[in-house]
Amino acid sequence: MGEVIVITSGKGGVGKTTTSANLGAGLASLGNRVCLIDADIGLRNLDVVMGLENRIVYDLVDVTGGNCSFRKALIKDKRFENLFLLPAAQTKDKTAVNPDQMRALTEEIKGDFDYVIVDCPAGIEQGFRNAIAGANQAIVVTTPEVSAVRDADRIIGLLEKEDLREPKLVVNRMRYQMVKHGDMMSIDDIIEILAVDLIGVVPEDEQVVVSTNRGEMVVMNDSSRSGQAYRNIVRRIRGEEVPMMNLDDESGFFSKLRRMIGLK
C-alpha cells in the first residue's frame, strides 16, 4: 500500500509542479513505482513540465466521472518505466471533482504504487480540498519571500485542521549569496517563524529552466545543484537520513578573487 503525498503551497508560482515532477522522477529512478496526479483541473501543467503533453487521451475527470478506469488514463513516462501520470482535465473546472471522489481515487491507485504524488493547485478552495482529500502526508513548498511564507503558514494551519499533521517544508529558489548580503531571509529565519520540519532546500538554478524547456526533470541532471537537492529530498522521503547540502556557493566576487590570488 503506497503513500499518498500532496505537494501544496497556497501561493502560485513557487514551484509545486516542478517539485512534484522532480520528486516523482527521483523516486522512480530509485526503483519505486510512482503515480503523479495533476489535481489542477482547468490549468493542467504537470504534463508539460514532464514532456508528456502529446500523449494525453483520458484525464482525471474521465476517471472520477466513471468514463474510464484509472489504469487506462495513466500515461507511462518515456524515461522511467515505473513512473506514471494521471493528467488533469483542461476544459473542465475545479468543481468537476469533489473530495470524496478524490479520496476514493487515491485509495484505489495507492494499491498499485509505492508513492502517489498529488500536485495541488494554488489557492485554498475546492481544488486544494480535492488535492489533500486522500493524502496521508503533505509537503509544503515555499520561496524565501514574505508573501510565499505567509501563504505557507496559512496552508500549514489548514492541513493540520484536516488532520494532515507534521507537513514537511521545501524551500525553493534559495539564493545564498543574497542571504549572505542580508538581502534574503535565511532557512533558519523561515523555519523559526513557521515552526515546521524542513525536508529540503532547492537553490535557485538556471538548469531548472533549461530542463523544463525541454520537458525534462532537473533531478536527472547529475551535475546540477538543484538536481542534487531534489535527489536528497527523494532519499529523505524514502526514510534515509541525508545531511542538508552546503549551498554556500563560492561563486561570489571575493571568493573568485581569493582563488585567483591563491589564498585558497
Place this chain on the structure above:
Amino acid sequence: MLEFINRIFGRENHSSRNVAKERLRLVLVHDRAGVSPELLQTLRIELIQVISNYMEIDENALEVSLDSNESQVALVANIPVKKMKRTMQTETA
C-alpha cells in the same frame, strides 16, 4: 550606495532580510489570531474617541497592532500625546 555604506557600518538590522523577517512575523501574528483589518480599524477609531476625552492625541501617528512573543499575543498601541486636558470633557456632556 546608501545601502552599501549601511552594510559597511554593520547596520544589519536595516537589511532587507531583517525587514522581511519582521514584516512576516507581524503579518503572521494577525493571520494566526484571525483578526481582520476592519476589526483593528474599528478598535482604532473607538480608542481615539475614548482617549480624546482625556488628552489631545496625534491621530495620524497613532499605531495599533498585535505583537507576540513565544507564549502570548499583545495588543500594542502607540499613541503620541500632544497635550493633556486638565478636566474631563465628554462629548455628550
